[in-house]
Amino acid sequence: MEFDIDVLNKVKKENINKYHYTLSLLKEGYRVGALDKKRFIYIQSQIMNLLKKIILKYTKKLSTSVKTETANQIYQSILYALDMALSQVQNPDESIHILYTREIEEIYKEGIQGIESLFEESKGLFETIKEEKLNVPLKIYNFSIDVAIPLFIKEYDIKYSAQDTKTLLDYPLIFDDMKYQGVVYINHYLVHLKLETDFIHYFNIKDVNKLLNNFGKTHQIDIEEAYFNIFEIVFNNSIFSVILRDDFSNILLSYSEYKTLKEMFVQSNEEELDTVITQATDNLIQGLDIKDDPLINYILEYKNTLFIRLKNAVKNNGLEYLVISEKNDILEETISFQSETGMTDHEFRILIDYIKECEDIKEKILAIKTNIKSLTDMIDLLSSDCLFGNEYVALYHELSNFELAVLTKIVFYEELRDDSFTLDNIKRKETQHKCEEQFIDFINKLNKNRRNEIYNLLNNKNIKQ
Amino acid sequence: MNLPKILNYDLSYYNRVSKMNKKIEKYGLLLTQKDVAVIIEEREHALIENRRVELDIQVTEQIIEELSSSPFVDKDNFVESIIEMQEIFYYIKSETDDRINDEELLEVLFECYREKCRGSLELLSGRETDLIIRQINLL
Known part of the structure; x- marks a missing residue:
């Protein structure tokens, strides 16, 4: 059968699952008629042949059988490599065309190269993150950088288990898509962790630690043991500082400043709150002279979350948990x-x-x-x-x-x-x-x-x- | 994706097991079409029971060849012995997390079968199998 390029127009992007790219492409390609039954079965048998070949490589040809679990793991690893190769092209139509015209093993090899390259890039990114690591007492943050990520780098198995993350990355990020797997997940994690770290470095680390202590006292938690994100606490207070006194570098607020902010927020409607947060965010970006576009985008995306949190905090009388102030003031x-x-x-x-x-x-x-x-x-x-x-x-x-x-x-x-x-x-x-x-x-x-x-x-x- | 269903069987297996008759006829043994079908079916059953997938049938071929020359096997217990030996083989493979390869395991199993068990599959499948697993896992 000749490949009918026109049927690709019928491909619905909403039917394509980015986490299971190859399988959803096959399904959608078959649905629109871009892949006929013969080609569909041929592709499946090619994947099975590749699986057999890789299982035998795995056993070094010394065993003809493996546990079903191992076979499944290798099968998922093959799909992961295919996903990597097929998602590198511009759109699903083109990916379906590749599935029609090229051999699975060839696509798989390209996918492995893509994984290797992303793994190397992630290792480089991690080196930078290690150098820029924050001097904070949060065990979960330190464990993630000192133990969990190095463990992933050491154990990552591109050939037989590329989809496995195999580590405990518990430090929570603001935006963390856990549906991603393997090195793709780690790369996303590292990119976001770097952006968050870069932002926090705009402030004095002593102030950051003081703010974290105030956060701990406010929430009655031991910050060393607790599970929370540092970026959001620093960002929130930096925004509140800008709103209050147009100060870009200070993230510490006194109790009386908190009370002033509370009065202001309580008297504002939703629209006004949105405006004040948006303006403060723009001022902060300019004031700190942030030029890095990915960081600016990250901040702008989080700004929307902050607005929702502020709105809810005003509504539920919980502002003191969002606007972190210095508890020493109360004593004074x-x-x-x-x-x-x-x-x-x-x-x-x-x-x-x-x-x-x-x-x-x-x-x-x-x-x-x-x-x-x-x-x-x-x-x-x-x-x-x-x-x-x-x-x-x-x-x-x-x-x-x-x-x-x-x-x-x-x-x-x-x-x-x-x-x-x-x-x-x-x-x-x-x-x-x-x-x-x-x-x-x-x-x-x-x-x-x-x-x-x-x-x-x-x-x-x-x-x- | 049901990998055991896809990978554990191939159309060629029936012919391959049938062809073993050429090798075993010198010992006065013969596998009928029904025997071959039962052996293949029981192999699949043992693989599923022990949560395994297999890409070839050469282990079964080796078991047939090895048992056929054994003084403890005759035409009455031949098929039953093949089936039992397959089960023990896959059980040990899974219980030892594949720490031992096919050749080595077949060697250990048949040595034990001949020397310690004197052809008793009952002995082999009980205490001796546990001992073999323990020894392999200690390595």
Whole structure:
């Protein structure tokens, strides 16, 4: 049968599967009549003959049989090589024409050359990535670069298992198409990892690490062990920094800056949010003088994701998890147990006597707030029986989250050794001072958000002792 | 793609096994058309049971040739022995993850069959097969 070039016009691109290119080409070619039944069967038998030939190479002709699993693996590897060769031409029509006119083994050999070339290119790319590796403590990031990719390079088997990725690349990228296999997947991964790394290098690595720590505190996670993408955190904050103060190089935001941004975002509608993110992205690209087109495209693609996330964060009151701010700011604003040296014994006794005699609860609280500056004095005061019933609660209401976290650490010293302990529904203990009982009741009555804020502060190094 | 179905059988196999009669007739043995069909069918069955694909039938040919000269085989147990030996062969190949090639395995199997088992396929397929697998996997 003569090849009818006109039928190729009937090929529907949506019927072509880029992950199983050859098989979908055969199916579509047969459907439109570009490949007749005879040619279709001939191609299949050629693939089987090639499979037999490669299985015998695999066994070095010393065995006539292999496990079915091995045969399948080699068969998939052949298809992978054919996919590589056929996808290198401009369009599916041309690929079908190749299947009609050329021998399968010839196409296969071209595919193997294509795989070899992509593998070499990927190795080169990885060398650059190694040189530019970020100095960050994320184990999953370091493992991917130090162990997983070298393992792939060492183990990759072009002849018999080209479709296998055979490694654990767990560090998540913003855009990671896991339907790709073998070296094609690794190459995509490395290209994207390089783009993300290039972007992060526009910023000071100390700032990046500080930002990651703030991210960890915000999400209550240990960043060394956690599974997250660095690029998105850096990019998000760089955009927020541009929106707030037109600053291209600073990714760190104070808590008060976060509050300003929150106010701005909450008052904006979707269209305004989209505009502000788009403008900030354009300004950032110009401000950082980014000239690399693939990186610009990557950024512009991610910008759309950021817009959706921002929109959802505003809607769900979750902005603090997207706009990462410096947690130290919170301490600066609220800490008051800052004095190392407390009151003298004489001063303390006078204060206790005054509180006991004073009948106005507001005056009692004012006296405490004015005079108590150290944690030791506060603890002594609470256990001195100078307050009664609701007066404890009134005092606790005057304390900041940080101060409450300090008290929590003292009251629940034993319980906090258990990792599963939370501040939700705490039970009263049996032998407790009434200040502790009142403290438990007070904490139980707080709303969940505030309890969470206090709980998050428990991990702060300033109150770990 | 059902590779075992495509690869395990070829039209030429029937003729090839039938032609073995020329080699075994000197031992007073003969494979009938029905015997040949059963041997080929049981070979496919053993391959599927042991999750294998095979591109040729030369292992079966070698088993036939080897057994035909064995003093422990006669016309009554010949076909049954071929079938049993095929099963043991593919079982060991899979259980040892192909650590041993065809020639070497046939040699080990037949030596064991002659020397240790004195022609008992029951002994060979039980304890001795396990021992062979263990030895190969230790290599």
